[in-house]
Amino acid sequence: DGGITQSPKYLFRKEGQNVTLSCEQNLNHDAMYWYRQDPGQGLRLIYYSQIVNDFQKGDIAEGYSVSREKKESFPLTVTSAQKNPTAFYLCASSMPDRGNTEAFFGQGTRLTVV
Amino acid sequence: AQSVTQLDSQVPVFEEAPVELRCNYSSSVSVYLFWYVQYPNQGLQLLLKYLSGSTLVESINGFEAEFNKSQTSFHLRKPSVHISDTAEYFCAVSPMNRDDKIIFGKGTRLHILP
Numbered sequence: 001d002g003g004i005t006q007s008p009k010y011l012f013r014k015e016g017q018n019v020t021l022s023c024e025q026n027l028n029h030d031a032m033y034w035y036r037q038d039p040g041q042g043l044r045l046i047y048y049s050q051i052v053n054d055f056q057k058g059d060i061a062e063g064y065s066v067s068r069e070k071k072e073s074f075p076l077t078v079t080s081a082q083k084n085p086t087a088f089y090l091c092a093s094s095m096p097d098r099g100n101t102e103a104f105f106g107q108g109t110r111l112t113v114v
Numbered sequence: 115a116q117s118v119t120q121l122d123s124q125v126p127v128f129e130e131a132p133v134e135l136r137c138n139y140s141s142s143v144s145v146y147l148f149w150y151v152q153y154p155n156q157g158l159q160l161l162l163k164y165l166s167g168s169t170l171v172e173s174i175n176g177f178e179a180e181f182n183k184s185q186t187s188f189h190l191r192k193p194s195v196h197i198s199d200t201a202e203y204f205c206a207v208s209p210m211n212r213d214d215k216i217i218f219g220k221g222t223r224l225h226i227l228p
Contacts, residue, residue, distance in 0.1 A: 006157075033215065040123065041220070042219065042220030042221045043204065043218045043221075045215070048215055088155075090157055090158070092157075096214060096215070101163070101165055101208075102148070102160055102163065103148075103158075103160075103206075103216050104160075105157035105158040106157050107156055107157045108155070108157050110155070
């Protein structure tokens with residue numbers, strides 16, 4: 001079955017540590033996105049990538065980094081520079097060919113700093 | 115640039131009563147329109163979408179939305195809600211015929227009261 005997979009579902013991190021969230025898709029989509037979700041704040045775009053080896057900052061990129069070495073994979077690293085990393089993180093993909101007709105989402109990763 | 119406004123952050127409604135979740139958008143170009151649903155601790159799922167044709171679109175679980183170009187709205191309605199409809203609902207737009215990202219509203223939390 002085609003889809004988008006995020007792992008792990010729950011992640012705990014000590015303060016000062018970097019951590020990487022995984023996102024893999026087998027939908028052959030060109031575009032991939034990372035969102036952060038906090039209670040009452042909707043979805044906030046962290047980074048997005050329209051094509052392999054290229055990505056752009058979203059609205060809240062500070063303290064995060066990404067790579068897009070393969071079409072299928074778009075990992076997100078939460079660095080120690082991110083002051084308040086506890087949140088629910090969502091990955092999505094789409095095919096923006098003459099307009100996105102749908103975005104597909106993973107099940108999310110809940111990151112907690114302990 | 116595009117923007118999406120969901121006028122209500124929370125909507126309480128009694129079970130079996132009708133509901134309307136409001137969505138307005140702003141765009142200088144024609145857009146595709148979407149409603150997504152998010153159940154607790156899960157990713158977003160597509161509920162329905164308007165790409166072209168009939169301005170009234172329906173989902174398999176009784177929701178419908180109507181595209182109103184003159185009012186730049188895409189309100190979501192259901193004539194009789196069930197407790198299982200408790201979720202957060204996101205409106206989204208994507209420009210037609212452009213390789214650009216999907217823009218999401220801040221979401222509306224639907225509370226079903228017994």
